[in-house]
Amino acid sequence: MSMNEKIFYIKTFGCQMNERDSEIMAQSLSRYGYIEGMDMKEADLVILNTCSIRAKAEQKVLSLLGYLRKTKLSRPTMKICVAGCVAQQEGVRLIERMPHVDLVIGTQNIYNLGPLLENLDNEGSRVITTLWDDYDIPSFLPSLPSNTRSESGAQTTSPFQYSKFVTIMQGCNNYCTYCVVPYTRGREISRNVKDILEEVQILVKAGVKEVTLLGQNVNSYGKTNAVTAAGDPYTFSDLLRDVSNVDGLARLRFTTSNPKDLTDALMRSFRDVKKLCPQFHLPVQSGSDRILKAMNRKYTVGQYLEKVKKLHEYLPGIALTTDVIVGFPGESDEDFQGTMNLLEEVRFHGSFSFKYSDRPGTRASQLVGKVDEEIKSERLALFQKRQDEISLLRNSEYIGSVKSVMIEECNDNVAKGRTDTNHIVHFSDCAGCMPGDMVKVEIVHAGQHSLKGKIDEIS
Numbered sequence: 001m002s003m004n005e006k007i008f009y010i011k012t013f014g015c016q017m018n019e020r021d022s023e024i025m026a027q028s029l030s031r032y033g034y035i036e037g038m039d040m041k042e043a044d045l046v047i048l049n050t051c052s053i054r055a056k057a058e059q060k061v062l063s064l065l066g067y068l069r070k071t072k073l074s075r076p077t078m079k080i081c082v083a084g085c086v087a088q089q090e091g092v093r094l095i096e097r098m099p100h101v102d103l104v105i106g107t108q109n110i111y112n113l114g115p116l117l118e119n120l121d122n123e124g125s126r127v128i129t130t131l132w133d134d135y136d137i138p139s140f141l142p143s144l145p146s147n148t149r150s151e152s153g154a155q156t157t158s159p160f161q162y163s164k165f166v167t168i169m170q171g172c173n174n175y176c177t178y179c180v181v182p183y184t185r186g187r188e189i190s191r192n193v194k195d196i197l198e199e200v201q202i203l204v205k206a207g208v209k210e211v212t213l214l215g216q217n218v219n220s221y222g223k224t225n226a227v228t229a230a231g232d233p234y235t236f237s238d239l240l241r242d243v244s245n246v247d248g249l250a251r252l253r254f255t256t257s258n259p260k261d262l263t264d265a266l267m268r269s270f271r272d273v274k275k276l277c278p279q280f281h282l283p284v285q286s287g288s289d290r291i292l293k294a295m296n297r298k299y300t301v302g303q304y305l306e307k308v309k310k311l312h313e314y315l316p317g318i319a320l321t322t323d324v325i326v327g328f329p330g331e332s333d334e335d336f337q338g339t340m341n342l343l344e345e346v347r348f349h350g351s352f353s354f355k356y357s358d359r360p361g362t363r364a365s366q367l368v369g370k371v372d373e374e375i376k377s378e379r380l381a382l383f384q385k386r387q388d389e390i391s392l393l394r395n396s397e398y399i400g401s402v403k404s405v406m407i408e409e410c411n412d413n414v415a416k417g418r419t420d421t422n423h424i425v426h427f428s429d430c431a432g433c434m435p436g437d438m439v440k441v442e443i444v445h446a447g448q449h450s451l452k453g454k455i456d457e458i459s
């Protein structure tokens with residue numbers, strides 16, 4: 001490390017969108033004399049890339065900031081930057097409450113982190129949270145390990161990742177009544193096709209095998225702004241086809257989707273685009289039409305089930321996962337029973353389930369009929385218990401089958417990888433396999449959250 005290199009440490013909360021944003025910030029910093037460190041307490045710059053989707057996520061950030069206040073007392077040169085959704089939402093209020101925070105940077109301002117920090121040294125602004133309704137999402141070429149080496153060539157802290165995220169859009173126009181995202185991430189903007197394809201090509205050339213296309217609602221890609229140079233109509237299914245044509249790419253995934261925008265063309269992509277993995281995260285949120293209406297989801301349970309049926313027709317064996325909120329304002333026992341019934345009907349491979357929490361500025365936060373915390377906890381426990389049972393049954397269906405697995409880690413002859421259905425598989429005797437390798441594994445045991453296998457062959 002050269003004398004003037006500074007160490008930064010990023011902690012990421014929340015979604016995959018944030019994970020990708022953290023990489024972008026890391027990259028911006030690497031051009032300004034920073035290298036990534038492993039120890040928050042030793043860093044010259046600590047960045048918290050925050051999430052405010054639920055009250056609990058926000059509380060985690062605030063308590064870590066409290067802890068950092070003490071660290072900073074003993075190391076006053078340490079700079080603290082808050083980025084992401086809490087930064088966007090709280091803006092100047094954050095600095096007022098937490099004067100030890102040096103910089104608050106909004107969700108669309110991360111691309112300039114390096115210059116903004118330099119500015120800070122010259123008495124520049126400490127709060128930058130501008131949200132534009134329309135802008136070209138800057139092309140930040142993927143941060144591969146070689147980009148983040150220090151001047152002296154010291155090894156970066158992050159190992160090469162064979163699976164990478166590519167942001168294809170930002171923001172959201174849906175205004176689900178419980179959701180803070182339209183306020184923290186702004187209006188929906190799709191990135192140019194050309195930039196996306198270029199990014200995927202560079203990743204693949206560097207050795208990446210799998211990409212996940214990211215957006216708050218990828219199904220409406222290309223709807224709100226032109227994405228081709230000529231301004232021609234272009235949809236998310238077109239993008240899937242074009243990305244999958246990148247030579248050398250093995251697997252393609254995407255997240256996340258709103259069922260209301262799930263077109264037949266997109267469902268057919270699961271049958272027709274061979275590299276598209278047979279796995280689909282399709283958040284349903286509730287199994288009650290009344291609650292779905294109050295959530296402004298714009299589909300009914302019947303329409304959701306119809307789409308699930310079609311997906312199974314196009315691709316038998318597709319692994320479906322979902323998000324569910326329990327205890328939305330006004331949710332009765334009967335409404336909740338609707339969610340349980342839906343779980344029985346679809347038998348999701350897995351789900352993320354949450355207790356509803358009020359978020360600032362959302363329409364649901366103004367609703368009457370808030371559900372007691374205790375009832376929310378009871379409903380969540382019931383839902384999760386049944387989901388765990390179903391996940392185990394679903395996973396058991398794989399026992400005896402041979403799956404193609406991409407290795408993520410391999411230590412002491414024990415490997416961990418993922419199937420195309422996004423199931424984690426552990427196995428031993430991996431015969432010298434390396435991260436990034438595709439191997440054939442016979443599934444011999446199923447747990448609720450992962451599978452165990454026996455190596456079949458290295459392809």
Ligand code: 5AD
Nearest residue numbers: 178179283323324354355356357359
């Ligand atoms: N309360 C609880 N869960 C929420 N989610 C979004 N907003 C809220 C909220 N206010 C959940 C939804 C969404 C997931 C990312 O977080 O299920 O799909």
Ligand code: SF4
Nearest residue numbers: 014015051052053085
């Ligand atoms: Fe959290 Fe949503 Fe922001 Fe992602 S976009 S960090 S999930 S609030």
